Amino acid sequence: MSEDCALIVCEDGYVLPGRAWGARGRTVGEAVFSTGMTGYQETLTDPSYRRQIVVQTAPHIGNTGINDEDSESRQVWVAGYVVRDPSPRASNWRTSGELEELLRDQGIVGIRDVDTRALTRHLREVGSLRAGIFSGDALPEGANQWPVPGYVTDVLVSLVTQVPPMVGTALVHEVSTDQSYTIEPTEMEPRATIVALDLGMKAGSPRCLAERGGRVHVLPASASLDDVLSYRPDGVFLSNGPGDPETATHEVDLARALLTRRIPVFGICLGHQILGRALGFGTYKLAYGHRGVNQPVKDLTSGRIDITAHNHGFAVDMPLDGACQAPADADFGRVEASHVSLNDGVVEGIRCLDVPALSVQFHPEAAAGPHDGGYLFDRFFALMETHRA
Ligand SMILES: NC(=O)CC[C@H](N)C(=O)O
Numbered sequence: 240m241s242e243d244c245a246l247i248v249c250e251d252g253y254v255l256p257g258r259a260w261g262a263r264g265r266t267v268g269e270a271v272f273s274t275g276m277t278g279y280q281e282t283l284t285d286p287s288y289r290r291q292i293v294v295q296t297a298p299h300i301g302n303t304g305i306n307d308e309d310s311e312s313r314q315v316w317v318a319g320y321v322v323r324d325p326s327p328r329a330s331n332w333r334t335s336g337e338l339e340e341l342l343r344d345q346g347i348v349g350i351r352d353v354d355t356r357a358l359t360r361h362l363r364e365v366g367s368l369r370a371g372i373f374s375g376d377a378l379p380e381g382a383n384q385w386p387v388p389g390y391v392t393d394v395l396v397s398l399v400t401q402v403p404p405m406v407g408t409a410l411v412h413e414v415s416t417d418q419s420y421t422i423e424p425t426e427m428e429p430r431a432t433i434v435a436l437d438l439g440m441k442a443g444s445p446r447c448l449a450e451r452g453g454r455v456h457v458l459p460a461s462a463s464l465d466d467v468l469s470y471r472p473d474g475v476f477l478s479n480g481p482g483d484p485e486t487a488t489h490e491v492d493l494a495r496a497l498l499t500r501r502i503p504v505f506g507i508c509l510g511h512q513i514l515g516r517a518l519g520f521g522t523y524k525l526a527y528g529h530r531g532v533n534q535p536v537k538d539l540t541s542g543r544i545d546i547t548a549h550n551h552g553f554a555v556d557m558p559l560d561g562a563c564q565a566p567a568d569a570d571f572g573r574v575e576a577s578h579v580s581l582n583d584g585v586v587e588g589i590r591c592l593d594v595p596a597l598s599v600q601f602h603p604e605a606a607a608g609p610h611d612g613g614y615l616f617d618r619f620f621a622l623m624e625t626h627r628a
Contacts, residue, residue, distance in 0.1 A: 244383055245350040245374035247292075247321055248395040253361055253368075254387050261320060261342030261349030263375030267402040268292045268318030270370035271552065272359045274531030278548075278607020279338070283317055283347075284310040286414035286439030287508065287550050289481035290402070292319035292370050296359050296531075301338035304329025311441040311606055315341065316414065316481075319372045320349035321358065348372050366526040367552060371399040405552060406524050410482035411490070411509075414439035415460035422448075422455040429454040431623050434472040436460060438480030438490065438509050443606030447616045448476065461489070464496045474503035474595075474623040477510025479602070484512035484522045484553055491516045498571050498594050503626050505619040506589075506598030508551055514589055514598040515555030518574050519567025525585065528552035529601075532608030535581040536601055540590070544581065547601040548608025554585045554600060562592055595626045 245259040249270060272294040273282055279300050282293060300322040320342060329337050342349050350372045362368065373382070373395055381391045416437045422445045424430070430452030435445055438460050445455045456470045460480075467475060475497055477490065487509070494517035497504050506514040512522050529549035536547045557563075557576055565571035572593020576586045578600070588599040597619065603612030 244378070245372060246378065246382060246387065246395065247350050247353060247358065248371050248373065248392065248399055249361070250369040250396060250399050251365060252392055252396055254392055255353050255358055256385055257350040257353040259374035260322070260325060260351035261339055262346045263377070264348050265371060265373050265377035265398070266292065266319040266348040267369065267371040267399050269367050269405045270294060270362060271367050271528055271530055272296055272362055274533060275607060276533070278532055280305050280309040281311050281607040283315045283320070284312045285441055285550060286312050286316045287479050287481045288317045289410045289414050289439065290318050290405070290408070292321060292372065293317045294321040294355055294358055294362070295323070296355060298323040298355070299326060301326040301329060303331035304334035305336050305338055305341050306331070306333035307335050308333065311443060315345045315347050317347065320347060321353050321355060321372070322349065322351050323353060323355045325351050348374065350374065362527050367405070367528060369399050369402055369404065371395060406483055407486065408482050409486035411438045411460045411480045411487060414481060416457060417459055419456065419458050422457065424452045424454055425450045427452050431473040431620060432456070432470060433474050433476055434458055434467050434470050435476040436462060436478060436490065436493070438478045438487070440478035440480070441604060441606060443604035444476065444478055444507060447604045447613065451616055451620050464493055467493065467497070472502065473627060474505060474619060477504065477506035477513050477598070479508035479510065479550070481509070484509055484516060487513050487516070495567065498596060501594060501626070503595040503619065503622045505596070507602060507604070508600060511589060511598035511600045512553055512555055514596060515557060517567065518565040518571055518589070518591070520555050520557040522553050523556050524553055525551070529580065529582070529585070534601065536578050536587045537581055538578055540577055545611035546609045547603070547612050548605050549601050551600055555589065557586055557589070559584070559586060565591070595622045597622065
């Protein structure tokens with residue numbers, strides 16, 4: 240193997256060789272694959288990827304470098320990055336830097352020249368796994384040969400299994416803003432006052448709200464009900480975010496209090512899972528999740544099929560065959576699944592019939608991805624308007 244060798248090692252002992260890329264050293268996290276052909280900058284800066292090692296199935300990554308517009312937050316959040324064939328040179332009119340420089344500057348350990356197709360097939364067969372990327376000084380003696388000797392793999396697997404599994408892991412507090420701030424509507428008078436709870440929010444969501452006339456007060460995830468109510472919101476937005484939704488007890492209690500007060504609620508991804516739990520449904524871990532910008536979802540209300548952006552490893556466990564009583568509280572009335580994934584039948588949206596709340600598991604804000612789901616922001620505004628009237 241080459242001097243600059245690197246390894247990706249999964250907790251079940253599956254190992255693939257590659258070459259060091261980005262920062263050198265060692266990183267551990269949950270290995271997940273993303274099928275997006277575009278949008279690597281948005282993926283890297285999506286806080287929902289906290290503590291995950293992202294494998295890109297698209298073989299060419301970095302072709303357009305990085306630019307000053309496409310980041311979804313203030314930093315790269317992925318724990319590690321696995322690619323097949325990074326572009327040796329970025330070329331695009333918006334390029335402000337090379338991707339590898341960004342990874343190196345932010346200390347993100349990556350690996351290139353990996354057989355990402357084999358790794359993805361492995362993750363599809365056995366499910367998401369904890370994994371580690373090792374390069375430079377983090378490679379133990381004997382690792383520089385292929386196949387890697389069993390005793391070396393054993394040492395690396397023992398390091399990988401030190402990271403706790405994603406089930407039961409709370410990460411929102413690691414990524415949420417610690418300061419509140421306000422985003423003004425884009426080129427129009429405010430139409431609605433919205434509180435957005437930042438659970439690891441991508442920049443695209445408040446942008447979509449502001450473009451429709453929302454004055455968006457972004458609050459830390461730890462905000463209390465009184466903090467939220469002090470803004471006299473027309474509606475509350477629950478953002479995307481990392482970790483297991485079962486750990487989001489504070490946010491679930493907050494959502495329940497909002498439902499009780501009939502304040503319109505709109506949730507995306509983790510926000511959707513929180514609304515689901517607030518209504519009394521469980522959440523569960525998917526085998527390998529949905530990640531990418533090319534996922535077909537059916538809107539069960541209209542029958543329309545959208546191609547949507549996804550990034551979720553968990554899902555809400557609720558019936559798909561029509562409305563039922565919200566299990567948590569009779570006061571919340573009836574609720575139904577509003578969207579379904581056409582790949583695997585996973586629930587992708589919730590519609591409340593008696594309280595003003597809706598949510599989607601996918602990403603209508605796109606960034607990256609198609610804008611097919613943009614109408615959901617319009618539904619939230621319609622809900623706020625009807626409710627105000
Ligand atoms: N993008 C998100 O909000 C992800 C939600 C949750 N952490 C999951 O993996 O399912």
